Structure formats: structure tokens, C-alpha cells
Amino acid sequence: MLSTLTKDLASPWGLAALPDGDLLVSSRDQGTITRIDTETGRKTLLGSVPGVAPGGEGGLLGLAVPPTYASDHLVYAYFTTESDNRIARVLYDERKPAGQQLGAPDTILRGIPKGVIHNGGRIAFGPDGMLYAGTGETGNPGLAQDKKSLGGKILRMTPDGRPLHGNPYPDSVVYSYGHRNVQGLSWDADKRLWASEFGQHEWDELNLIQPGKNYGWPEVEGKGGRPEYVDPVAVWPVAEASPSGIAYVRGSIWMAGLRGERLWRIPLRGAGLAAEPQAFLKGEYGRLRTVLAAGGDRMWLMTSNTDTRGTPKPGDDRILLLQVK
Template identity: 55%
Template sequence: MNRTTATPAQHFSRRVRALALACSLMPALAACTGSPSSPGTAATPGGTEQQGGTEQQGGTASTGSGTADSSSSAATPASLQLKERLDVGLQLPWSVVFLPDGAAVISERDSTLLKEIHDGRATTIGEVPGVEPGGEGGLLGLAVSPEFASDRWLYAYFTSGTDNRIARMKLARDAGGRLTLGEPDVVFSGIPKASTHNGGRIRFGPDGFLYVGTGDSQRREQPQDTRALGGKILRLTPEGRPAPGNPFGDNPVYSYGHRNVQGLAWDADGRLWASEFGPDVDDELNLITPGGNYGWPTVTGAPARSGFLDAKVVWPSTAEASPSGLEIIDGVAYTGALRGQRLWAVPLSGETAGTPVAFFTAEYGRLRDVAKAPDGSLWVLSNNRNPDFVLVLEPRP
């Protein structure tokens, strides 16, 4: 699984292209079917870092080609049924998680507020202290403690005045049933910050440890340095220490060579997958191996170069993807596309990924996060619609 670089002309000539049909939401049926975006073939290499790989609003809304491993035999969903659209006045929502009682908690990047959605209504829980939003930074990823029923910890990744950091806060319900927010306890700090490439996704894995996706923070020397925190996936104890069994000893780094990881999810067999922003080309879906080097900034995509791990899916055009949140349901990986303004569904089969399928292309604008609710539905957060909303979807295999 190696990589080589290529010129733009070589990149174009090697690209396997097949149009994906844009799917539209039929008001009467409130359902959408997807069409394959490309034949599954080897992916193409990358180029230089440009604006296309940031979270900027814009880009084309047409469907495009994501290249993948053609050996996967898994099937994508036949449709995604729209169950509900929650217009609850959100402003730049970044992450959604669910409490054991079924309530959703959402972070708003720039307002630094946490909001609860329960029974179709949004209520402000509180403002997270110490957050200094700016550019792509602010109040970002959330994670619920695996022992929440007893410890009541909610974890948040956010940008402070000096760095990106992770704090945990107690959530409790008062006598009136409203959630209240305790004081933050910073468990991990020192992740580099910048106006872009701040990473920000956090999730607890099946092993009970906290996984953290970071960005290179525009410091291109960091991703290949296993002593640095930028451009990594980190693995921590709930208290913020390097988790036992990490590949580099007493070091929080789990994998490296990343550019900007904003999606983390596990399949049914416990394999970790991650979505990652490319520069002007080559957004990625990666299968994560402990200690693995995913190439940035030396290479991008899947060009089969010794010493680096290839992406399992590559979207050659960042205007079609710029993937943020990631969720896996019934063997299908769903990722929200920002510039691409669509929901991508990728069938998984073991360690391989099949042909990506696009849903809702240009229907709802930029899509930031996706998460599985306790009832099995898929929640999708819009981004930059002012106000933003939640799509509640039912995957139908």
C-alpha cells in the first residue's frame, strides 16, 4: 500500500471517471436513492496544498467520482428515508452526540454554546468557558463518557487562546429536567491551533479509550513527527494520559501523516475508519492501523508508495467532498461533505471499501456531522445555512 506523486496532467489522465446521478428529495415520498459515483478502481495521487482543502464555503454542487477498492461486495443503502427535519435555530453546529436518555447534545462552533435537542425542541445548556473561536476554530467535537450513567462526563474539543484542548464537564438534570453544565476540567492540551486545519473530532472507541483527530494547523513539519500532536489521531485514557498499548510507547500518537482528520468511526468488527481533508485534491477515507503513516505532506490519496498507507477511498476533487463527520451503520460508512454539499455513503466489506454513493446533492448545503441516534436513525447537521438544522434519516438497506 504505497504512494507516488504525479503532475496534474498525470493525475487527470489516470483518474477513473463515471458520473454519479444527483438524487433529489421527492416531497411526496420524502425519500432519496443514490447512484454510484464511480467504478471502484485504484485511486489517484495528490498535488499541492491550496484553498480547496479547507472548510471554506462554496465549490461546485455537481456529483463526482470517488475512487475505491473494487473488491468490496457490500451493498449501499437503496434509500435514505427523511423522517424529520428539525428547524430549531442552530448556528454553525459542529458535533452531535446522544445521552443514554435519548437526548441529543450539539456544539455550536462560534457561539461556544451547548444545546440539547429533545422531543423536537432545542434548549441552551450553557456556554463552554475558555473557547476562543476564529476561522475554523471554536467549540468543536463532543464525546459522551462510556460510563456517563455514573460519571456524567461530557468531553469537548475546543480552541483556546493558545491551543486546541480537550476538557470534560459534568452534565446533570435539575429538578425541572433541564440539563446543567459543570465547570470544565481540562484533561489534554497543547494541540496546535491555526485559522484552519484544527481537526477536532473526538470519540470513545470500543476499548473505552478516547480517540482524537487533529489537524496539521498549517505546520507541515508536524504530521511526520511522531513527537508532535498536529496531523495525528491520538489515543488517550479518559483522564487524558497516553493510552496503554499505544504504538510509540508513552506517547498519545496512534497514527500519523494526517492533514486534517474530522471523522472517526468503528465498524462492527472494531476497525477504526477516519475521514480526512485533502489539499486541492484527494479527500480520503482511511482504515486506521496503529502506528500507520498516512503520508501527509509527502503524498496524498492512494498512489502505492513504500512506507505509507493508502487511503481506501479517494475523492480526487475536493469540490465533491471535503468530508467532516463520519458514522458507520450496517456496514455503510456515511460522511457529510462540506464543499461537496452532499452525504456520501461508502459500502464496507472487511478491510475494503466499495463505490461511494452520493445522496442529497446540493439539496441542503454543507453537511458537517453525522451520528447514529439510539433509535437507529442517522442525524445529519447542516452548516452555514444560518440558521442550520438537523436531518433525521432512516437508512434502508
């Protein structure tokens, strides 16, 4: 069952749920955060994030609400500036007038390489209460294999941006490397981290992430079968996926496809597949950017047709509520 929650969003990218169930949406190109009432679909502009410099695939990207939100009212954002990509937290004060409810950004991590392409951008809090981020190699493949660079990585940090004891490299937020452009992060029922990754010309990937492991880019695209690199659990031709957000719902990873214009269901069994991936909504809503678990057998699905690469229809972009059987 599929229904539309809200329409007419401009270049939406990040999507995060507040404790009461309402949603926060970032606009990549406008640099704003908007609250969506999940009962009525009503939109309320919270404000702009200062310092955002939109351009190419950069701008205001991922959002995350921490487990401590009820006490601290902080919202985390990943965004592109004139010089880099960075992660900051902002105070959300609901008592202030609409449009003026965001405090000044408190940057917790800076120096993530930026580019016209491959800025990564997804952030999420894990079951351990720590903050994870997917980054891109900015079109410079060598960054993915450079452990000193924050580009082409999955990062793990404390909520104030510090390297975590137990990370694979001392005094580093790098958690895994050899990635091209990670825009999907989600944990399954066993608290294992999964990530979606854009391929170049051949294979998009779904990876099961292990700390300190090398996922092969640019030496391998897709399954290389080489012991020094971790092979993906599933791959797709790039025209069928170009995956951004993922979510774990009812035993499967659900993966939003941009170029593929479809939603993929990847049933899991252990560390592998329970069945072949299935495609849904092919071409029905255009480019799909973000998918977010909504509790039980429901998920939110956000389109991405106003990002300069899609063909917007009247009402784009929109957030859909999908109930799976």
C-alpha cells in the same frame, strides 16, 4: 426517508447522543452546548464552555459522551483557546437552571497545535472505552510527520487523558500520524477505526486506521502507492467531498461533505469497498458537517451553513433524521 428534527442552530459542529437518546450540540462560534429533545426538537441551552476562543476554523468543536455517563454525568469537549486546542470534560448537572448546567472544564489534554485552519476537532469513545481525537496540522504540513507534535494525528488516550498502554509510542497519545486534518472517526462492526481526512487540492480520503502507521501527508495526497505510507481505501476530488463527520450504519460508512454538499455512502467489504461510493442529497441541504448513528437503520445528519463558508437558507442550521433502506 428524511425528516427535520430541529432548526435555527448557530454554527453547529459537535453532536453526541445521551443515553436516553437526546442529543448534545456544540456551537463553534458561540462556545455553547445545547440539548435537543429527539421527540419534540425542543432546544435547551446547557451553558457555555469557558476558555473557548473562536476564530477561523477554531472554537468549540467535537463533543463525546462517555460510556460511564450514567454514573459520572461528564461530557467531553474539544475546543480552541487563545493558545492551543485542548480536550476537557465538564459536569452536566440537569438539576440546575437552563443555561447554568455546565461545570468548570477539567482539561485532560492540552497543547494540541491551533491555527486559523486545520484544527481537527472530532472526538469519540471507541469500543475499548478509550477516547480518540482527530487533529489537524494547522496549515503547517511538517507537523503531520513529527511524532512529537499532537498536530496532524489521531490520538488515543484514557478517559483522563493519559497515554494508554498498548499505544504505538511509549508515553504518547499519538495513535497514527501523517494526517492533514481529521474530522471524522467511526468504528465498523468488526471494531475497526475509520477516519475521514481533508485533502488539499486533489484528493479527500477515507482511511482504515492502524496503530503506529503513517498516512502520508504531506508527502502523499490520496493514493501514492508507496510502501512506507498507508493508502486510503477511497478518495474523492476535493470539490465533491471535503469530508467532516462519518458514521457506520448498516454495513457502510456514511460521510458528510462540506464543500461537496452531499452525503456519501461507502459500502464496506473486509478492509476494502463492496461497491463504489454513492452520493445522496447533493446540494439539497448545503454543507453537511456531522453524521451520527441513531440506532438500527437511522442516522442524524447536521448541516453547516452558518459557519461563514456556506449560504444559509431560512431555518439553517438544522438536524435531520435519515432512515436508510
